[in-house]
Amino acid sequence: CKKVLIFINQHVSHVIMFRLQALRCYPCRVFNYMQYGAMCQDQVLAQIKACTAEDQVFDVVGKNKAKLSVKHVNCAVHLLWQFQKNRPQMLRTVELTRSHPQFLTLCVLAENKISLMDDTTVVEMLYGVLRLSVEPHDSLVQHLVMEAWSRQERFLMATLSKFSVCLSDQNLYHSPIMGQITEIVRQKLDTIDDARVLTTLMISVSHLVSPRLRDALIVKADTLLDSMDPFHYNNPRRIVQFLRNIRFMHQPLLEKCNHILLKNVPHLDTENISIILGLFQSMQYDNFAFTLAAKQRLMELVDTSTDALSFTKLFVALVPLAGHATRERLENAALLLAEELNAQQALAILELLEETQCRNLQLIDKIASILHKNLEVYGPVEISKMTQSLLLLHYQNPELFSKLRSILLRFLQASLHPYEVPMLSRVISMLPSLHVDEAIIARVNAMVPQCSLNAYSSITVAIARWIRNDPTYRHSTPSKYVLLLQTLKRCGQTRLQNAERLDAILEELRYISGEWFEETLLEETVVMFQRLVEQVSWANVPELAVYLTRTSYRCETLLERMANVAFENILSCSILSGSFEPHLLVLLAYALALVDCFPEEVIREVFSVDFLAKLDAQLEMMPNALNMRVRLRLMELNRAVCLECPEFQVPWFHKRFCQQLQKRSDPVQQQIQSMLGEVLGGINCARAAVLTPYFYTVDFECVQDRNQRAIPYSEPSQLQIDEDGKLRWESGSGRKESTGLPPGARRIALDFLDSKSFCKNSQHMKGEVQMKKRHLEILGYHVLHIPHFEWNSMELSTQDTWKEYLKKKLFTELT
Numbered sequence: 113c114k115k116v117l118i119f120i121n122q123h124v125s126h127v128i129m130f131r132l133q134a135l136r137c138y139p140c141r142v143f144n145y146m147q148y149g150a151m152c153q154d155q156v157l158a159q160i161k162a163c164t165a166e167d168q169v170f171d172v173v174g175k176n177k178a179k180l181s182v183k184h185v186n187c188a189v190h191l192l193w194q195f196q197k198n199r200p201q202m203l204r205t206v207e208l209t210r211s212h213p214q215f216l217t218l219c220v221l222a223e224n225k226i227s228l229m230d231d232t233t234v235v236e237m238l239y240g241v242l243r244l245s246v247e248p249h250d251s252l253v254q255h256l257v258m259e260a261w262s263r264q265e266r267f268l269m270a271t272l273s274k275f276s277v278c279l280s281d282q283n284l285y286h287s288p289i290m291g292q293i294t295e296i297v298r299q300k301l302d303t304i305d306d307a308r309v310l311t312t313l314m315i316s317v318s319h320l321v322s323p324r325l326r327d328a329l330i331v332k333a334d335t336l337l338d339s340m341d342p343f344h345y346n347n348p349r350r351i352v353q354f355l356r357n358i359r360f361m362h363q364p365l366l367e368k369c370n371h372i373l374l375k376n377v378p379h380l381d382t383e384n385i386s387i388i389l390g391l392f393q394s395m396q397y398d399n400f401a402f403t404l405a406a407k408q409r410l411m412e413l414v415d416t417s418t419d420a421l422s423f424t425k426l427f428v429a430l431v432p433l434a435g436h437a438t439r440e441r442l443e444n445a446a447l448l449l450a451e452e453l454n455a456q457q458a459l460a461i462l463e464l465l466e467e468t469q470c471r472n473l474q475l476i477d478k479i480a481s482i483l484h485k486n487l488e489v490y491g492p493v494e495i496s497k498m499t500q501s502l503l504l505l506h507y508q509n510p511e512l513f514s515k516l517r518s519i520l521l522r523f524l525q526a527s528l529h530p531y532e533v534p535m536l537s538r539v540i541s542m543l544p545s546l547h548v549d550e551a552i553i554a555r556v557n558a559m560v561p562q563c564s565l566n567a568y569s570s571i572t573v574a575i576a577r578w579i580r581n582d583p584t585y586r587h588s589t590p591s592k593y594v595l596l597l598q599t600l601k602r603c604g605q606t607r608l609q610n611a612e613r614l615d616a617i618l619e620e621l622r623y624i625s626g627e628w629f630e631e632t633l634l635e636e637t638v639v640m641f642q643r644l645v646e647q648v649s650w651a652n653v654p655e656l657a658v659y660l661t662r663t664s665y666r667c668e669t670l671l672e673r674m675a676n677v678a679f680e681n682i683l684s685c686s687i688l689s690g691s692f693e694p695h696l697l698v699l700l701a702y703a704l705a706l707v708d709c710f711p712e713e714v715i716r717e718v719f720s721v722d723f724l725a726k727l728d729a730q731l732e733m734m735p736n737a738l739n740m741r742v743r744l745r746l747m748e749l750n751r752a753v754c755l756e757c758p759e760f761q762v763p764w765f766h767k768r769f770c771q772q773l774q775k776r777s778d779p780v781q782q783q784i785q786s787m788l789g790e791v792l793g794g795i796n797c798a799r800a801a802v803l804t805p806y807f808y809t810v811d812f813e814c815v816q817d818r819n820q821r822a823i824p825y826s827e828p829s830q831l832q833i834d835e836d837g838k839l840r841w842e843s844g845s846g847r848k849e850s851t852g853l854p855p856g857a858r859r860i861a862l863d864f865l866d867s868k869s870f871c872k873n874s875q876h877m878k879g880e881v882q883m884k885k886r887h888l889e890i891l892g893y894h895v896l897h898i899p900h901f902e903w904n905s906m907e908l909s910t911q912d913t914w915k916e917y918l919k920k921k922l923f924t925e926l927t
Contacts, residue, residue: 156180160187166195166205170214177217182225185218186233189240196244202421206245215244223252226259231267234260235275248282257282261289269300273309276316285319294320301328307336311350318357326358334365337372345376349384352391359619360651361395370399377405382413382422386429398693400730407433407733414442420452428464433733443472450478455486459494466501469736476505484512492523492532496539503542517543524555533559534567534574541574548578553592560596560603565620565629568600572628597628604633608640614647618655630663634872638667648673650681664878666871694727695734695742702745705752706879708886712760715753718746719762743769748880751806755887770807781811781864784898784918787911788812788862791918797822802861804891808884810861813893818856820923860922861893866900875901896921 156176163169169188173180180188192215196204209215222237229237238256246253260267260275267275276293284290294317304310314329321329333351340347348369355362373388380388385406392399410430417426427442434442446461453461462479470476483498490498499516502509517540524536537556556571563571575593582593611617617640641656648656653674660670692700701714717723727746731739747766754764781800789795792814802813815823853859869881877897885895898921908914 156184157187160184160191163191166192166209166212170212173214173217177221180221182228182233185222185225186229186237186240188218189222189237189244193240193243200421202419210245219246219250219252223255226255229259231263232271234263235267235271235278238278239274242278242281253282257289261292264289264292264296269304269313270306270309272296273312273316276313280316285316290317291320293317294325298325298328301332304332305336307333307340307344307347310336311347311354314354315350315357318354321358326360329354330362330365334368337368342372342375343379345373345380345384348372349388349391352388352395356391356395359615361397361654366395366397370402374402374405377402377409380406380409382410382417382425382429385410386425389429398696400693400695400726403433403733404729411438420449420454420457423449424453424457424460428460431464431468432735435732439468443470443475447472447475447478450475450482453479453482455482455489458482458486459490459498462501463497466504467735470505476507480507480509480512484509484515487515487519490519492520492527492536495519495523496535499539500542513543517545521549521552524552527555527559530559530562530564530567534563534570537574538570541577544581546581546583548582550592553596557596557599560599563603565604565607565617565633566623568604569624569626569629571600572597573626576626576628600628601632604629605636608633608636611640611644614641614644614656615652617644618652618659621659622655630872634663634665638665638670642667642669645669645673648677650677653677664868664870664872666874666876694723694730695738697723698727698742698746698749702749702752705749705756706883708756708883710753710757710760715757715760715762718749719753719760744773751808752883752887754806755890764806767807773807780866780900780903784862784864784903785812787915787918788814791915791922792822794822794824796824799825804888806887808888808891810888810893811864812862814860814862814922815853816858816860816922817854823854823857858894859892860896861888862896862898862921864898864900864903870899870901875899 156172156179159172159176160169163172169191173188176184192209196206196209219241222241226234234256238253238260241250241252241256242248248254257278260278264272264275272293276290279285279287279290279293293313297313297317304313310329310332314333317325333354337348337351351365352369352373355366377385389403389406392402407430410426410433413426414430417423423445427446431439431442450458458479462476462483464470465472465476465479480502487495495516499513499520502512502516520536520540520543524533524540527533527536533556537552540552556574560568560571575596579593608617617637621637648670656670656674660667697714697718701711701718704711704714727742731742734742747769750762750764750766753760753762785798785800788798792798798812798814800812802810804810815825817823863884865877865881868878870877881897885897888895902908902917903914908917
């Protein structure tokens, strides 16, 4: 037994030693195997990184499917996007890449390995597949979004910024995920020290920011702009885009962004210039310096923009800024390139042709033919823009317009968007038709409760056209149009009564046009303003002032509040510390002139040679309507300064301009003229439509002696300015009359004031009417007014009462 036990012990010892030796060798084998596997994987990664084209990447993926790790898949997807990103847009092949079988392999592998990805890889993978046009409803995208959502609380801010871009790409601006990102930004704003990260997040969360977070983001952005590389122009561009998105005109920050962008103009391409100009324009931020520099840069790029894509971008950006010769050159180039344009490029050029009122019929026909061939690819907004542009360009093609009408009607019936239905209705109403389908009215009526106030305005424009063109319409009986107008009024009143945010309502009111709103809902709108008067701030005072001016509504409560806010925040409201755009300084000086205020420094600046040269250059790049408005205000300011401030020695240089603005008399003025002759004792005792120095038009003029008897005119004469700057009267034959009147005589100007001369809700005369009276008195006139509400009153309804009214004006009021 003893020997047996010894044998067993020895045997067990040998077995144990053998096992231990085996165990000692096993890690070496495992380590060697792992090292070999890692080396193989590193070789795969090296092969992927060495690829210079998509087919090479797909070849590596196809040969190593079983070996691909998260790192390999992420590297491959990233590389595929970089290949596309580094090419001009017209040479990109995203569709070919996305449809390749090996790309599907990458997507399947990525979806299976999501749980193995770190935070950064999850977001980078999502970003890459979205850039390669994988649809948002694809299971890979959805799983990546859900995984990122579950981790976003711990994301670095740079990763969170990229994730927010991915959500924006999927139009998830108002989603709960974006709401949580907004809250994270609020909590961790102080930790962000990268301008790119901040500005990207600002755009992503712009639809959800509160006023407090908005202000905090602006302060942070302003700080980071000072410390960033000034040649990183995308950061200030994104800040401008953020301000545009939230519709907030923060002048100091805009000026700082503009300063950086202006430095970078020589390095900008057509696309970036076009984007920045579009942002400034949509914000109504007039920037002469940047616009002029952009124009010069675009002119430099003309010769290199030879393909359809780059030329279209250049055409759209440069034509509104260019002079006649450059426009003609670009239009000719567009005609030569027309066959190469795709559907979207042709539409972009058409819109620009309409905007600039192009008369190149050959180019219009060519672009229209391209559009005609591609009608099926356009959406509701694009078809609406196309139809409107073709109509405003007076394009003639019944077949095309018939197709457009059918497409518009189909879109209208299918639309679920409140902004689309009013737009489609308005454009349909522009097309010639004697019959309005009941289905159109029903569709519009059903959507009205969801529409904005601006949309109501568009719908009423459409109704007005339908009524004019419908031969079955009878004003004496209720109709579908009347019922729809009643619905609009009721919904508009409800919307105004339930309004809680002044800024939101002001945004809806900004682009309202037509008379219906002012006639129907203006009073309710002002009541709403008074209810929300405490929300009037330095930021919205300008918008509110524009609305009240446009509607000519005088509300003492609102005006008092606006004046107090402006006075308390004068530094915030003013940009005097900066530099005025030339046309804005003209408008400011004119506004001051209306209230008899002529700051010498401002006046001398406006009428300096250098300033007028800058203004001329700016006017060349302005839309026609704004151009005409500024020229008119400059003329009126020139006239006011010559009459009221002769000590400034500003010359009168608007004679030729004024000769093109002669106004015609209306029927009421003709009626008054015939009666005036009877009252004064003869038709030669009064003159109509008299042109004064500085081109004021006086409706009626007469001269009375000291006994208030009318002095007849022997022949037509006009008040003129001689070479010494003195007033004199000159007959129609050129004979100079005495500058003085008989002792005790006086020259009378009698003006008829229509409704546009007064505030809408009162008999308070507007500033321009009062300024004209002041100027006529300087010219030596005694000024009398005939207000429309007196002339058209119930008391004055016969020839005798009108004549008695004129006698009272001429012989009693003067006394």
